[in-house]
Structures are given as structure tokens and as C-alpha cells.
Amino acid sequence: MVGYKNYENTRLHIKNKIVNVDQYNGHTHERKQLLDILKRTTDSGESNSALLIGPPGVGKTTLVNSILKELQEDKKFNSSAVLVRLHGLIHTDDRLALKAITSRMNLDNAINGKVFGSFAENLSFLLACLQTGQRETSKSVLFILEEFDLFCSHHNQTLLYNLFDVSQSAQTPICVIGITHRLDVIELFEKRVKSRFSHRQIFLFSTHGDDIAIPSINQRIDRISNFLLLTNNNDFSSTYFAQWNKNIKQLMKDKKFICSMQRLLDISENEEITKNIMMLAVSKLNVEKPKISADDIEDELNIFEKDDLVQTVQDLSVLELCLLIAMKHHSEIYDLQPFNFEMILTRYNKFINANSNVQNVQRSVVLKAFEHIQNVELIAPTGTVMSRLQKEYQLFKLLITSQQITEAIKTMNGLPTEVIQWAGSSLA
Amino acid sequence: MDSLVNQLKMNFPGRTYQIERLFSLFGYKNEPFVSSVFIYGPSSTGKSAVVGSLLDGLEIRNACVNLVECYSSKVLFESILNQLSGHKIDPFKGHPYAKCDNVMDFIFNLRKCADEVDLNKSVIVLDKAERLRNMDYNLLPAFLKLKELSGLSVSVIFISEIIFEKYYFKARTLEPIKIHFSQYTREELWEILRLDFDHVQNFIRNNFNENFDINEEFFSNYLNLFLSVFYRVCRDLSELRHMSKLNFVKYCEPVFKKECKLEDSMGLWRHIAPILKASLEVLYLRISPVSQEGKQQSVEIKCDGARTVKQFTFSKESLAQFLELPFYAKYLLIAAYLASYNPPKEDKRLFMKYHGKKTKRMKDVKAKNIVSEQLNTQLGPKPFGFERLVAIFYAILEEKVDFNSNLLVQISTLVELQLLSMVSDNCDLDSRKYKCCVSFEFIQIISKTVDFNITKYLVDFN
Numbered sequence: 001m002v003g004y005k006n007y008e009n010t011r012l013h014i015k016n017k018i019v020n021v022d023q024y025n026g027h028t029h030e031r032k033q034l035l036d037i038l039k040r041t042t043d044s045g046e047s048n049s050a051l052l053i054g055p056p057g058v059g060k061t062t063l064v065n066s067i068l069k070e071l072q073e074d075k076k077f078n079s080s081a082v083l084v085r086l087h088g089l090i091h092t093d094d095r096l097a098l099k100a101i102t103s104r105m106n107l108d109n110a111i112n113g114k115v116f117g118s119f120a121e122n123l124s125f126l127l128a129c130l131q132t133g134q135r136e137t138s139k140s141v142l143f144i145l146e147e148f149d150l151f152c153s154h155h156n157q158t159l160l161y162n163l164f165d166v167s168q169s170a171q172t173p174i175c176v177i178g179i180t181h182r183l184d185v186i187e188l189f190e191k192r193v194k195s196r197f198s199h200r201q202i203f204l205f206s207t208h209g210d211d212i213a214i215p216s217i218n219q220r221i222d223r224i225s226n227f228l229l230l231t232n233n234n235d236f237s238s239t240y241f242a243q244w245n246k247n248i249k250q251l252m253k254d255k256k257f258i259c260s261m262q263r264l265l266d267i268s269e270n271e272e273i274t275k276n277i278m279m280l281a282v283s284k285l286n287v288e289k290p291k292i293s294a295d296d297i298e299d300e301l302n303i304f305e306k307d308d309l310v311q312t313v314q315d316l317s318v319l320e321l322c323l324l325i326a327m328k329h330h331s332e333i334y335d336l337q338p339f340n341f342e343m344i345l346t347r348y349n350k351f352i353n354a355n356s357n358v359q360n361v362q363r364s365v366v367l368k369a370f371e372h373i374q375n376v377e378l379i380a381p382t383g384t385v386m387s388r389l390q391k392e393y394q395l396f397k398l399l400i401t402s403q404q405i406t407e408a409i410k411t412m413n414g415l416p417t418e419v420i421q422w423a424g425s426s427l428a
Numbered sequence: 429m430d431s432l433v434n435q436l437k438m439n440f441p442g443r444t445y446q447i448e449r450l451f452s453l454f455g456y457k458n459e460p461f462v463s464s465v466f467i468y469g470p471s472s473t474g475k476s477a478v479v480g481s482l483l484d485g486l487e488i489r490n491a492c493v494n495l496v497e498c499y500s501s502k503v504l505f506e507s508i509l510n511q512l513s514g515h516k517i518d519p520f521k522g523h524p525y526a527k528c529d530n531v532m533d534f535i536f537n538l539r540k541c542a543d544e545v546d547l548n549k550s551v552i553v554l555d556k557a558e559r560l561r562n563m564d565y566n567l568l569p570a571f572l573k574l575k576e577l578s579g580l581s582v583s584v585i586f587i588s589e590i591i592f593e594k595y596y597f598k599a600r601t602l603e604p605i606k607i608h609f610s611q612y613t614r615e616e617l618w619e620i621l622r623l624d625f626d627h628v629q630n631f632i633r634n635n636f637n638e639n640f641d642i643n644e645e646f647f648s649n650y651l652n653l654f655l656s657v658f659y660r661v662c663r664d665l666s667e668l669r670h671m672s673k674l675n676f677v678k679y680c681e682p683v684f685k686k687e688c689k690l691e692d693s694m695g696l697w698r699h700i701a702p703i704l705k706a707s708l709e710v711l712y713l714r715i716s717p718v719s720q721e722g723k724q725q726s727v728e729i730k731c732d733g734a735r736t737v738k739q740f741t742f743s744k745e746s747l748a749q750f751l752e753l754p755f756y757a758k759y760l761l762i763a764a765y766l767a768s769y770n771p772p773k774e775d776k777r778l779f780m781k782y783h784g785k786k787t788k789r790m791k792d793v794k795a796k797n798i799v800s801e802q803l804n805t806q807l808g809p810k811p812f813g814f815e816r817l818v819a820i821f822y823a824i825l826e827e828k829v830d831f832n833s834n835l836l837v838q839i840s841t842l843v844e845l846q847l848l849s850m851v852s853d854n855c856d857l858d859s860r861k862y863k864c865c866v867s868f869e870f871i872q873i874i875s876k877t878v879d880f881n882i883t884k885y886l887v888d889f890n
């Protein structure tokens with residue numbers, strides 16, 4: 001019974017830690033840089049703009065959140081600054097963005113019924129509302145724009161132009177921070193926007209942390225052990241607590257485990273993937289399986305790395321697979337030239353005729369199988385789909401490589417031998 | 429709790445891995461859920477059914493939306509909110525819980541909803557999620573990140589027949605946890621189809637007023653035979669289930685008619701084998717998912733099984749036999765076929781009575797070897813002009829007729845019947861282009877009715 005409670009508490013404890021990350025570790029230099037920029041606006045009323053750039057899942061949002069949390073802990077913050085967070089996926093045009101800014105500043109009433117000549121007028125009215133005259137009581141505004149690159153596709157980049165314009169003039173102190181995964185984001189700026197941007201860019205890569213001496217793999221393993229180690233021993237029996245943590249510490253040094261983590265880091269810098277894998281490994285804990293081992297992690301990694309296209313092939317029926325093999329042969333012989341149903345059918349029929357034990361099916365059924373292959377997007381029509389053209393003659397190209405097909409067939413169970421042989425033959 | 433897992437495993441044979449995995453993520457009341465799960469696999473592998481029964485069994489507040497039913501994102505948002513809030517739509521007014529035109533409205537209202545009901549650990553299920561790809565570009569990434577965007581602990585489960593790789597806008601999305609619903613193996617299908625036994629037994633009892641009782645083993649044996657014929661061509665559970673029921677009735681027939689004993693498996697096999705093979709040919713042909721058609725079909729099956737099979741094999745090829753075309757129209761169609769499938773430069777050689785003998789040159793032989801696989805008949809019809817059609821028409825027609833308006837009308841009739849299609853929309857007769865849209869089998873049948881040997885005039889066969 002005690003064991004039962006222990007494992008349930010362990011699951012809960014670790015899952016909570018993985019889901020609710022609010023601390024940021026590493027990248028202290030970049031963190032300080034960004035914090036300073038924001039502080040200069042809130043404390044000394046300087047306007048500024050900067051971009052935070054890094055691949056997806058490297059921790060940009062987490063970093064900004066941890067900085068904002070730190071700022072907000074200062075009691076003065078709420079009286080001296082307004083935080084406006086916009087998101088490229090939510091505020092898909094400038095009208096929505098302005099609406100969000102207005103309501104964030106609690107100015108819905110002030111603006112009620114007013115008609116503005118232009119976007120700029122509207123924005124400057126909003127900002128002016130925050131000014132009460134004296135420097136001490138007026139507020140600065142922090143704009144955080146997530147998925148920043150999406151704002152570049154808004155009509156005329158009006159919002160960006162106006163924000164950067166304000167940040168260059170001595171009006172209200174504002175700070176504009178853009179967060180994006182696009183390294184080339186500055187190329188997306190219109191000229192007038194570009195000239196008003198401060199060109200301050202902070203790059204976040206997991207491969208060069210602060211200290212080159214500490215490889216990023218170690219930093220990542222550090223974070224993982226923070227997740228997996230139990231920290232609150234009130235919920236556990238003391239022997240269980242000690243045993244679990246000892247086990248985790250061993251795991252962190254395990255060669256196989258480190259190997260898996262290196263593999264994962266090589267695939268992607270996206271930390272979310274690591275967290276998902278930990279989440280799945282922890283989710284497997286139950287009474288019969290009270291420990292996490294290096295094998296569990298490796299299993300999850302293997303599942304993660306499985307090629308979905310290969311799986312799609314393995315889900316096909318034998319008939320569908322035969323058509324796919326015919327397409328593979330066609331592509332090999334004709335050097336990846338497109339094919340249509342008739343060509344594939346001819347090739348398939350040759351195979352059928354050479355194997356008397358295989359029952360043939362009607363053309364319409366083969367056509368259905370062909371369409372199924374199209375539906376799961378293993379093939380796609382080339383060029384324009386001409387509605388006037390009968391579907392039998394529509395040209396298609398393969399969206400999967402010969403190697404992937406071979407790979408799928410190799411690990412597929414219960415295939416008839418003649419099909420395997422046919423797939424393997426180089427000239428069919 | 430574990431009893432739920434066991435129950436699900438029993439109801440869904442072959443889904444142990446998927447059930448356990450989903451349960452480990454959503455089955456524990458206190459634990460936080462992951463932000464998104466992507467479920468993918470072929471159709472009728474139990475994706476919707478397993479997810480639905482698991483969430484219901486766990487009494488997790490959820491909103492299930494099938495994207496096929498959402499012609500706009502507005503409908504999608506409002507349907508989610510209606511379900512999560514438990515909003516009952518007044519049939520007279522029909523107001524949704526809240527109006528949402530975009531993601532911003534949706535998130536605003538979702539938060540509002542969270543103030544009224546406890547949305548903590550609720551789940552949104554988006555079925556046929558591949559449809560998201562044709563909707564607003566921000567929907568997929570926004571739903572993948574819904575937790576981050578809304579600040580609520582609401583999870584999203586995507587159900588899709590298309591792998592995640594095929595979704596665009598991956599760059600800015602976080603990778604969801606993926607669970608693959610693999611296609612069933614033959615053994616698993618056998619196991620699942622056996623669950624239909626009660627249903628089938630009732631069906632037999634209700635439809636044959638015979639004192640006749642089948643047992644489970646009898647049905648299992650049948651399923652084995654059935655799968656030995658069908659599995660190679662089809663692994664789709666729904667389709668197999670439909671076909672197995674239809675054919676089981678026929679399998680039993682010799683027993684009702686006292687031609688065969690229940691135990692005489694050889695005799696039953698001899699009887700059913702040709703029937704199974706015939707019905708293999710109508711696989712998937714009840715294309716329409718409308719249940720109306722399914723009903724109609726099973727009624728027909730009851731009165732006369734054999735005829736239904738015939739009716740459904742009624743294809744374009746057999747159409748040729750029934751189609752009553754005027755004599756000249758047939759020749760026009762043949763001429764059109766020849767024009768579509770022969771390169772124009774060969775016309776002279778094929779149709780002129782006294783063309784110079786073509787001497788085979790080495791170059792031709794070589795060229796022929798290379799393209800031997802790529803026949804003109806495989807590449808589809810090529811467009812041809814009106815003049816060429818008329819020229820070929822006269823060349824193959826032995827008698828002399830005037831080309832009059834009657835023939836012109838016949839050409840338009842062929843276009844109306846969709847045996848020919850017009851390629852250019854030009855009204856000018858001389859520059860109009862046509863294509864012939866009938867298959868080789870079709871034109872062969874037409875040719876036979878006028879005693880014309882079509883293969884003699886096709887480059888592919890010469």
C-alpha cells in the first residue's frame with residue numbers, strides 16, 4: 001500500500017515539475033542583457049527595441065517569462081510600467097493588435113466613440129493617456145511580441161513602424177522586444193521600419209551556452225536531473241525517497257543514458273522533445289514498474305525517431321504495397337519521372353501474370369488502392385490537376401524514397417515471399 | 429481505474445499499446461496533462477472510438493469536434509466553447525455560448541468560460557485534424573500551443589489520418605507527443621470481427637425463420653476463410669466488417685437449403701469461394717458513406733444476393749455494351765480514339781492505303797526498345813483538332829458519306845455523353861480541340877459491334 005502511494009506521488013511530483021517550469025537556467029549572459037534593456041526603460045525611462053532570436057524550443061519564451069517574473073516582483077513595477085504582450089498567432093492583423101493593446105492598457109473607456117484618422121494617431125493617443133505630466137507618475141510601456149516574424153506580414157507593417165518610431169522619439173518611454181525563430185527576420189523589414197529599429201539582437205542557441213567549458217549536453221542533463229530528483233520528502237517514505245534519488249543519480253551517469261541524450265541533442269535543440277520523452281517515461285511508472293531505467297529512455301527515443309512515412313507504408317494492404325513497389329521500380333528505371341495509374345497497372349499486371357498463385361482483382365479495385373495511396377499522401381499529382389483529364393492518366397510523383405520503401409518492407413511482418421522478392425529485384 | 433483499462437482492452441482488441449499509453453497520460457486525476465497529443469493512423473483503426481471511450485470513462489470534461497463539420501474556424505471555436513461550457517443551444521434562437529471570429533476571440537472566451545466552469549484538465553479533441561491544413565494558417569500552431577497562449581491547462585488531442593510531417597507551419601510549433609494507431613494485422617482483424625458474433629447470430633435468426641443455430645466456432649472458421657481472400661486487398665476494418673456480414677449470409681445458405689451440413693467445412697468452402705472472389709471485386713464500391721445506401725444494399729442482398737453483385741460491377745466497360753450509339757457516331761468515336769492515341773506523324777502510314785513500305789531502320793528498333801514500356805495507351809489521350817478527326821473518320825469508313833450537320837450534331841452528343849471532351853473552349857470550329865475519354869476496353873467493345881479491328885490501327889500494337 002505504501003509502495004502504491006509512493007509511486008503515485010512520484011509521478012505527480014515529477015510531472016508537475018516538468019509541466020510548470022518557471023525557472024530559467026543557463027544563458028546568464030543573454031538573460032542579463034535582456035533584463036538590462038527592459039530595466040533601462042522601466043527605471044530610467046529610456047526607449048529601446050531588441051530582438052530575441054533562437055530556434056524553436058530553445059527556451060526563448062521561458063527566458064522572457066522568467067525575466068518578467070523577476071521584474072514584477074519589484075513592487076514599483078506595476079505603478080511605473082504597463083506590460084503588453086502580443087502574439088503573432090493571436091493578433092493576426094494590426095486591428096486586433098490595437099484592440100488588445102487598448103484593453104491591456106485599460107483604455108477601452110477613454111477610446112470609446114473616438115474616431116481616429118490613422119493608426120499612428122490612435123497609438124499615440126493611447127500612449128499619451130499614460131502620460132500624466134510629471135516624469136515620476138507617467139508610465140513606461142513594455143511590448144513583448146511573440147512570433148515576431150508574423151507581425152512583419154501585417155499590412156504595411158504599420159504596427160511595427162509605429163512602435164519602432166515611438167521608440168526612437170522622446171515621447172513615451174517604450175521598449176519593444178520581438179521574439180522569433182527566424183534568423184533572417186531583419187530581412188523581412190520594410191526600409192522605413194528597418195531604419196527605426198535599434199538593431200539590437202540577442203541570439204539564443206543551446207550549443208553555445210555561457211560557459212564553453214560546460215558542454216550543452218551537461219547543461220541539459222542537469223535540467224533533466226532537476227526534473228527527476230525528488231525534492232520534497234514529506235510525500236514519501238524516507239527509504240523510498242533516498243532510494244529513488246540514488247537511482248536517478250546513477251541514471252544520470254549511465255553511459256547508455258548519456259548516449260541517448262547526446263543523440264537527442266543532435267536531432268534537435270528543441271527542449272520540448274526532451275521534456276516529452278521524460279514525461280512519457282515517467283508516465284509509465286506503476287506498481288509493477290517502480291523505476292526509470294536507461295532502457296526506458298532509449299525505448300521512448302526509438303519510438304520518437306521512428307520514421308512516420310515508413311509506418312504509413314507498413315499500414316498498407318498487400319495490394320497497395322504492390323502498387324507502391326511498382327511505383328518504386330518505375331521511379332528507379334525512369335529516373336524519378338512521374339507516372340500515372342495506367343503505367344503502374346501495367347507493371348503490376350506483369351508481376352501478377354508471372355505469379356500464377358496470386359489472384360487478380362478488378363481494375364476498379366486496383367484503382368481504389370491507388371487512390372488510397374494518394375490519400376495517405378505517399379504520392380501527389382504533379383503540376384496542375386486537370387479536371388478534364390481522366391484520373392487514370394493524371395501524372396503523379398512519389399513522396400517517399402526507394403530506401404524508405406525498402407526499409408518498410410524489410411521490417412514488415414507476414415508479407416508474401418513473392419512480393420518481397422519482387423520488391424528486391426532491381427529490374428522488374 | 430484499472431478496470432477501465434481492462435474493459436477498453438476487451439472492447440478494442442489489438443489496441444493494448446495505445447490504450448495503455450493514453451491512460452498513462454490522462455488516467456491519473458491529480459496529474460497535469462501534456463499540452464498536446466497527436467494521434468495518427470489509417471481510417472477505422474479505432475482512433476476516435478478509443479479516445480472517446482477513454483475520456484468518457486475517465487469522466488474528463490471534453491469537447492470533440494470533427495473538422496469535416498467545420499466549414500469555417502468560427503464554427504470550430506463556437507462548437508468547442510459550447511461543449512466545454514455545457515451550453516445548451518436554444519433551438520429557437522440558436523445562439524452559441526459566445527461568438528468567435530478569430531483566435532483572439534476564442535482565447536478570450538475560453539478564459540471567460542474558465543471563470544464559470546472548471547476547465548482545469550479538460551481536453552479538446554480535434555478529429556480529422558488534417559483539415560486544419562486548409563483552414564487559417566494560425567489554427568494548427570495555436571492549438572498546439574493552446575496551453576501557452578491561453579494560460580489554461582487545457583490539452584488538445586489531434587486525430588489524423590495524415591502523419592505530422594505533412595503539416596505545414598511546423599517550424600513554429602512544438603512537437604506534440606505522438607501516438608501511432610497502426611493498421612491491424614490479420615490475427616487482430618480476426619479477433620475484432622469475432623466480436624460481431626452476437627450481432628450476426630441475431631441477424632440470422634431474424635431473417636431465416638429456420639430452427640437454425642450457429643455457434644461461435646462456425647463463425648470463426650468462416651472469418652478465417654473470409655480473411656484468406658480479403659486481407660491481401662484490404663485491411664480496413666469498417667470495409668471488412670461490412671463485407672464479412674454480407675457474405676456470411678451466403679455462406680450459411682447451403683445449410684438452410686439442406687444441401688450442406690454445418691460441419692461440412694469443405695462443402696461450405698466450395699460454395700463460398702467463388703462468391704467471396706466475386707464480392708472482392710465490389711470492394712469499396714459502396715463509396716458513399718451515407719447510411720441510406722448501406723441499408724438499401726442489405727435489403728437487396730436479402731432478396732437476391734447474386735444480383736446485387738452484378739449490379740455493382742456495372743462499370744463503364746459494361747456500359748459500352750448497353751450504349752446504343754448511331755452507326756456513324758460509333759465510327760466518330762473510334763476515329764477520336766485513334767486520334768487521341770496515335771501520334772499525328774503516324775497517320776499517313778496507318779491510314780493511307782498505298783503508303784510507301786516503311787523500311788525498318790536500326791534507329792527505329794533502338795527507339796522502340798527504349799520506349800517499349802511507355803505505350804501511348806498508357807499516357808492518356810492527346811488532344812486533336814477537328815480536321816484530323818474528320819480525316820481519320822473518312823479513312824476508316826469504307827463508304828463515302830457527305831460530312832453534314834448531322835455528323836456535327838453527333839460529335840456534340842458524344843461530348844455531352846462525356847465520351848469526348850472539349851479541350852479548348854474555342855467556339856471556332858477549326859481550332860477546337862477534343863480528347864477521347866473512353867478506355868481501351870470500351871473502344872474495343874464498340875469496335876466489335878461495327879466489325880472494326882482497332883488494334884490494327886494503333887501504333888502501340890504495330
Ligand SMILES: Nc1ncnc2c1ncn2[C@@H]1O[C@H](COP(=O)(O)OP(=O)(O)O)[C@@H](O)[C@H]1O
Nearest residue numbers: 021024025026056057058059060061062271272
Ligand atoms: N534553459 C532552460 N531552462 C529551463 N527550461 C528550458 C530551458 N530551455 C528550454 N527549456 C524548456 O524547453 C521548453 C521550450 O521552451 P520555450 O521557451 O517554449 O521555447 P521557445 O519559446 O524558444 O520556442 C520549455 O518547456 C522550457 O521549459
Ligand SMILES: Nc1ncnc2c1ncn2[C@@H]1O[C@H](COP(=O)(O)OP(=O)(O)O)[C@@H](O)[C@H]1O
Nearest residue numbers: 439440441442471472473474475476477478620
Ligand atoms: N480494435 C477494435 N475493436 C473493436 N472495434 C473497433 C476496433 N477498432 C475500431 N473499431 C470500430 O470500428 C469503427 C471505426 O473506428 P473509429 O474509431 O471511427 O476509427 P478511426 O477514428 O480510426 O477512423 C468503430 O465503430 C469502432 O468501434
Ligand SMILES: [Mg+2]
Nearest residue numbers: 060061062146
Ligand atoms: Mg516561444
Ligand SMILES: [Mg+2]
Nearest residue numbers: 475476477555
Ligand atoms: Mg475517426
